[in-house]
Amino acid sequence: MAVERVHYKFTADEYHRMVDSGILTEDSRVELIEGEIVEMSPIGGRHARCVNWLTKALVNAAGDDAIVSVQNPVRLSDLSEPQPDLMLLRPRDYGDQSPGPEDLLLLIEVSDTTLAYDRTTKLHLYARAGVREVWIVDLIHAVVFRYLRPTSAGYRESQQADRGSTIASTVSPVLRIEIPISELFA
Numbered sequence: 001m002a003v004e005r006v007h008y009k010f011t012a013d014e015y016h017r018m019v020d021s022g023i024l025t026e027d028s029r030v031e032l033i034e035g036e037i038v039e040m041s042p043i044g045g046r047h048a049r050c051v052n053w054l055t056k057a058l059v060n061a062a063g064d065d066a067i068v069s070v071q072n073p074v075r076l077s078d079l080s081e082p083q084p085d086l087m088l089l090r091p092r093d094y095g096d097q098s099p100g101p102e103d104l105l106l107l108i109e110v111s112d113t114t115l116a117y118d119r120t121t122k123l124h125l126y127a128r129a130g131v132r133e134v135w136i137v138d139l140i141h142a143v144v145f146r147y148l149r150p151t152s153a154g155y156r157e158s159q160q161a162d163r164g165s166t167i168a169s170t171v172s173p174v175l176r177i178e179i180p181i182s183e184l185f186a
Contacts, residue, residue: 009035012081033121035079041113046139050110050184051085054137057179058088058106065174066105067091073098074107076129082122085110088169088177101129105172112139123147127154133171142185 010018015032018024029040043051051070058068067089073081075098088106089099107126111118118136126134127150134147134155143162147155148171161167161181169177 007036009079010037011035011078012075013078015081031073031083032079032081033125040083044112047085047110047112050137050139053184054086054108054110054179058086058177061177062088062175065091066172069099074104075100076125076131080125080129082125084108084122088172088175101131104131104133105175106133106135106169106177107131108135108137110137110139115140119145124154126150128152133169135167135169137184139185142181144179144181144184 010032012032015024015037019026019028024030024037029042030037031040032038055068055070062068069087069089071083071085072087073083074087075081081098084107086106086108087099087104090103090105092103094103109118109122115136115138123134123136127147130150132148132150136145136147138145143160144167146159146161146167147157149156159167163182163185165181167179167181169175
């Protein structure tokens with residue numbers, strides 16, 4: 001008789017207790033995905049340049065109307081606390097709590113070696129949590145994918161922007177975020 005292996009699923013609270021006890025450190029390059037502690041890929045030069053460029057563009061556009069959060073956690077459920085590259089958050093004091101899906105105006109993943117993972121596992125996770133708008137910046141093919149209208153099965157709407165076009169976020173009526181793709185991949 002075959003025995004099926006059962007994987008232990010960590011909760012977000014247990015994950016944080018591992019940090020508090022020193023099992024994981026604040027600098028550990030890991031995130032909690034569906035109860036599993038997943039090691040994050042190292043950040044390369046192209047990835048860092050893109051995140052820095054987007055950070056500057058978002059900070060300039062957001063002003064005091066939103067908080068730009070760079071490579072910080074978002075608690076999507078009791079079993080998932082990923083660390084996307086960028087988030088545009090509602091302006092409020094989060095204290096020592098991670099923001100939740102209701103706080104997100106825009107979430108951005110910058111992908112090179114993680115593109116397949118970001119477009120499947122993480123995108124489905126974001127949709128199920130109700131993240132209203134997600135961008136995946138594909139550094140390999142110099143395109144940005146925009147996803148809107150989340151459902152438990154995925155996003156109902158997607159768009160692709162490549163060189164020569166502009167991608168814009170329209171989730172917030174207060175903010176107007178427009179990114180020229182040619183400048184993003186310069």
